[in-house]
Amino acid sequence: MSEIQKEWYVVRAIGGKENKVKEYIEAEIRHNHLEDYISQVLIPTEKVYTIRNGKKVSKEKVSYPGYVLVEAALVGQIPIIIRNTPNVLGFLGDTKEDSRQMKATPLRPQEVSRILGRVDEMNEMEEESEVMFIVGEAVKVTDGPFSSFQGTIESVDDERKKLTVSVKIFGRKTPMELSFTQVEKE
Numbered sequence: 001m002s003e004i005q006k007e008w009y010v011v012r013a014i015g016g017k018e019n020k021v022k023e024y025i026e027a028e029i030r031h032n033h034l035e036d037y038i039s040q041v042l043i044p045t046e047k048v049y050t051i052r053n054g055k056k057v058s059k060e061k062v063s064y065p066g067y068v069l070v071e072a073a074l075v076g077q078i079p080i081i082i083r084n085t086p087n088v089l090g091f092l093g094d095t096k097e098d099s100r101q102m103k104a105t106p107l108r109p110q111e112v113s114r115i116l117g118r119v120d121e122m123n124e125m126e127e128e129s130e131v132m133f134i135v136g137e138a139v140k141v142t143d144g145p146f147s148s149f150q151g152t153i154e155s156v157d158d159e160r161k162k163l164t165v166s167v168k169i170f171g172r173k174t175p176m177e178l179s180f181t182q183v184e185k186e
Contacts, residue, residue: 004036004073007106009082010092015066017087018043022068024085037078040071044115049158056132056158067092069115074104133163133180141167143182150186151176 013021022041029038044063049056072078083090091104107115133139133156141149151167154175161180166173 004075006037006039006071006073008112009070009072009074009104009106011068011070011082011085012089012092012094013066013068014087014089018062018066018068021085021087024087025068025070025082028081028085032081034078034081036073037075038070038072038082040069042069042071042116044069064115069107079104133183133185138186139163139165139183140186141165141178141182142184144178146176151183 011021011025022043025038025041029035029041045060046063047058048061049058070082072082074082079091082088093105133153135153135156137153139151139153141147141151146167146169149167149169151165153163154166155164157163163178163180163183164175165178165183166175168174
């Protein structure tokens, strides 16, 4: 038997119900033995770090709220099964005529690689930026016009990955906003 040609499609879901949609589709795949037609169901996520009670806590955040990626061959009943999944609004870019004819527009290969590449890039960034900064800590500026200056951290914004660092310029303390990658611990 030859390999069935699959493409990536974006399924629109009710916001906040992406995980439920993924679970329902995966259950349908198992129940109806559709592994040959639907190979992957993905929800692009990224890790967001926050500080709670003085501890760094990571949380998964959906990169594209309301969208689920499906790698599938839309033949036979497959589009109907996906469209009739609870909390699914249809395929991205659907028109009334498309939904009647059970058509859907697949993503272009460069779009898929950009989305999947972004997910991989986010995971790599998380590994790189595991350094925790604390208010009052001494740091050295490594990038920008004030590189090699020493300063003290005044505030930390983990969400934006920014620091407010107080640096002495001409004998005066001057606050400046820098990214986590522009400083290193002393």
